Amino acid sequence: MEKFIIRGGKPLRGEVAIGGAKNAVVAILPAALLANDKCVIRNIPCISDVAMDIDIIRDIGGAVRLIDRHTLEIDPSGLRDVEVPYELARSMRASYYFLGVLLTKFRHALVSHPGGCNFGDRPMDQHIKCFNALGATCELVKGAYDMSAERLLGTQIYFDKVTVGATINAMLSSVCAEGLTILENAAREPHVVDLANFLNTMGAHIIGAGTDVIKIRGVPQSSLCGVDYTIIPDQIEAGTYMVAAAATRGDVTVTGVIPKHLESITMKLRDVGAKVIEDNEHESVRVIGSDKPYRSTSCITLPHPGFPTDMQPQFTALLTMASGVSMLSEGVFDTRFRYVDELRRLGANIKVDGKTAIITGVERLTSAPTRALDLRAGAALMIAGLCAEGVTEIEEIHHIERGYEDMEVKLRGLGADIKKINRPDKVAAANVV
Ligand code: EPZ
Secondary structure, eight states, X not given: OOEEEEEOOOOOEEEEEOOBOHHXXXXXXXXXXXXXXXXXXXXXXXXXXXXXXXXXXXXXXXXXXXXXXXXXEEEGGGOOOOBOOHHHHTTOSGGGHHHHHHHHHHSEEEEEOOOOOOSSXXXXXXXXXXXXXXXXXXXXXXXXXXXXXXXXXXXXEEOSSOOXXXXXXHHHHHTTXXXXXXXXXXXXXXXXXXXXXXXXXXXXXXXXXXXXXXXXXXXXXXXXXXXXXXXXXXXXXXXXXXHHHHHTTOEEEEESOOXXXXXXXXXXXXXXXXXXXXXXXXXXXXXXXXXXXXXXXXXXXXXXXXXXXXXXHHHHHHHTTSBSEEEEEOOSSSOOOTTHHXXXXXXXXXXEETTEEEEEOOSOOBOOEEEOSSHHHHHXXXXXXXXXXXXXXXXXXXXXXXXXXXXXXXXXXXXXXXXXXXXXXXHHXXXXX
């Protein structure tokens, strides 16, 4: 089993290039199948969720050609199947986007209930609500959604909860519907905007993405043409390295970013006492750690532009070493604190009360064997391990590799003592240089 071995205590220093946004690319790759010709997609991160998407696209008849490590050509001309293989679909969350794409493309889709990070209740009711509102029937057959529609008719949809996935699926399934579809209480994340921009580049008519009201005027499928498109930078990968820089009291510049997407993270890092310098002209943000203990703070995760839920575990890791008591509330998911027990192994003093973690800062963390329970939980352990005294091991790193490209390589480039090994013995741990 592969694991990371980290010898903590070294401040991160230098520059790190940020890759394309995971949560944008997992929507845009399926969406490329709606084009009537090939699409070239650039700035694609090398992560396992992308590999999963490629497998699904190929399995249903699409062709995917690797132009280089971060550029793919998608050819939808061979698309023939409406059924996504059950095991592939259940291995990730974003397989749900094939529901919207195949419904638009073939008026029929058969995709299993999605998998993905396991933190609390993650229903699909808002997705189904959209599909039904547009005129599709949806039946759950042996764990898979079997959907079909004679016609897809534009309509008005009000989301009961702000949901990224359902907002994106609503755009994917209404882009060629007859007439106007209006989405209200829509998600405003940068990756929602990136998908809308991608579809509009293909020839769709979507306005309002990035606000809570999105209007989609349906266009004929034949008018969606193949395009050459570049994915936006990943705000969560960038935020993760920003928090790691502050936590290790280092000096790191994240490059190839959109500083505006990082504003809520920047503000919270400044809140606790880190220095953050935004450079819009050079598309970079520099984080300089404090040599004094960080101030405690309170924070609630909210849909964009609030503090991202996907940064909650990483920020908690930093707060475990702040002075005083911090409060961090999860405002998006019903529970996202399973990882806290793994941080406790490193000496963190955290009490979870419902949707709030009460974090009492400790002088220092100490190393221990740990395991990543999900993608961002793994990132939090990475940050804690970089700060802890001694050698920390992180198992189950496949979770981390779902959303972070070459994390150990990028961290080594910033001066971290980290190795990825696939030997289970203790000897390897002692060999960290
Ligand atoms: C997307 O998940 C992201 N995943 C998640 O990122 C991210 O945490 C989440 O959005 C919130 O930003 C992808 O984009 C692949 P939601 P998603 O629908 O779409 C409730 C990561 O770390 N809800 O925005 O599943 C839901 O339970 C991953 O990169 C319903 O009630 O999240 C939650 O409380 C983890 N009914 C809230 O809405 C529904 O039909 C937000 O969920 C759908 C969602």
